[in-house]
Amino acid sequence: GESARLGESARLGESARLGESARLAPLLRARGPPLVAPASVPVALHRAQIAQLGMSRADAKAAVQLRCFGRAAMLPRRPLIAFVGRVCRQKGVHLLLDAFPALLERCGGDAQLIVCGRAAAGDRYASACAAQMSDLRARFPERFWARPAEFCNDGPLVNLAADLCVMPSLFEPGGLVQHEFLAAGTPVVASDADGLRDTLVDVSERPCAGCAFVFRAGNHAALLAALERALTAYHAPDGASWAALQANAVRAARDVGDSARVWHVELQRMCRELPTAAGGEDEPAPPARQAA
Numbered sequence: 001g002e003s004a005r006l007g008e009s010a011r012l013g014e015s016a017r018l019g020e021s022a023r024l025a026p027l028l029r030a031r032g033p034p035l036v037a038p039a040s041v042p043v044a045l046h047r048a049q050i051a052q053l054g055m056s057r058a059d060a061k062a063a064v065q066l067r068c069f070g071r072a073a074m075l076p077r078r079p080l081i082a083f084v085g086r087v088c089r090q091k092g093v094h095l096l097l098d099a100f101p102a103l104l105e106r107c108g109g110d111a112q113l114i115v116c117g118r119a120a121a122g123d124r125y126a127s128a129c130a131a132q133m134s135d136l137r138a139r140f141p142e143r144f145w146a147r148p149a150e151f152c153n154d155g156p157l158v159n160l161a162a163d164l165c166v167m168p169s170l171f172e173p174g175g176l177v178q179h180e181f182l183a184a185g186t187p188v189v190a191s192d193a194d195g196l197r198d199t200l201v202d203v204s205e206r207p208c209a210g211c212a213f214v215f216r217a218g219n220h221a222a223l224l225a226a227l228e229r230a231l232t233a234y235h236a237p238d239g240a241s242w243a244a245l246q247a248n249a250v251r252a253a254r255d256v257g258d259s260a261r262v263w264h265v266e267l268q269r270m271c272r273e274l275p276t277a278a279g280g281e282d283e284p285a286p287p288a289r290q291a292a
Contacts, residue, residue, distance in 0.1 A: 039175050039179065039195060040259040043183050049156045050159065058076060069141070069142045070142065073112070080114070080164070082114050086117055087118060087120070090171060091168070092217070093129050093168070106224075114145045114158070115144075115145070116155075118149070164187055164189055165189070165190075169195075175195040182253040186246070188212040189213045191214070199254055203229075212252075213233075
C-alpha cells in the first residue's frame with residue numbers, strides 16, 4: 001500500500017544518511033568508546049499514575065476492550081496488543097498495519113490491536129496510514145481500533161491494560177514508550193533499532209531475564225514472526241512462565257535516575273580533562289600586569 005511504499009522510502013533514506021556519517025567514524029573512534037545513556041522515564045511517578053487508576057490489570061483490560069470493541073469483545077484471554085506513538089515514518093506504523101490481517105489469519109482471529117496515536121493532517125504518510133486504519137476498523141470491528149485524528153490521553157491505562165506493547169520503529173534514538181509499558185509489567189514486541197535494543201532482552205536469548213520479542217527493523221515478515229512468538233508465549237499452558245516474563249518487564253524499566261547518574265559521571269570526567277581557565281596546558285597564562 002501507499003503507507004508501506006512511503007515507509008520503505010524513509011528506511012532507505014535513513015540508511016543513506018547513516019552511511020554518509022560513517023566518514024566521521026575514525027575521528028569518533030580516536031576519542032574512545034562513545035557514551036551510552038539509555039532513555040528512561042520517572043518510573044516511580046509513572047507507577048503512581050497507574051496506581052491512581054485504582055484498577056487491576058484485568059479490570060483495565062476489560063475497560064479498554066469495552067471502550068474500543070464493545071461488550072461482546074470483552075474476552076479476558078484474548079491478547080490485547082497496543083501501539084502508542086506518533087503515526088510517522090520513523091515508528092514503522094505501516095509494517096504493523098500491513099502485518100495485522102496476516103496475524104489474525106495465523107492465530108485464528110484471536111488477537112486485538114489498538115493504535116493510540118495521532119496522524120498529522122497534511123502528512124502523506126500519516127494520511128495513508130489513517131486510511132488503512134479506517135479500512136481495518138471496518139473489516140475487523142472487534143479486533144482493530146484506532147482514532148488517528150486524536151491524541152492519546154490514556155497512556156497509563158493502556159500501559160496497564162495491554163498484554164503486549166508493539167514498537168516496529170525503523171530507527172529510534174532513544175525510545176521512552178517501552179519503559180512506560182515495562183514499568184506496568186507489560187512485555188514488548190520491538191524492532192532491533194538501537195534506541196530500543198540496548199534496553200531490551202529477548203526471551204530467546206536469556207529466558208530468565210527476557211522481557212521482549214525482538215525482530216529485525218523494517219522487516220514485515222520478522223515483525224509477524226515476533227508477534228506470533230509473543231502470542232505463543234502468552235497462550236503457553238504454563239501460566240507461570242508468562243507471569244515471570246511480566247515480572248522481568250517490571251525489572252527492566254529504566255528510571256531517569258539511572259540516566260542522570262551516567263551523565264553525572266561523564267560530566268565529572270569531562271571537567272577533569274578540560275584545561276583550567278588560568279593557565280591550562282592548552283592555554284597560555286595571561287601576561288603579568290606592569291607596575292604603575
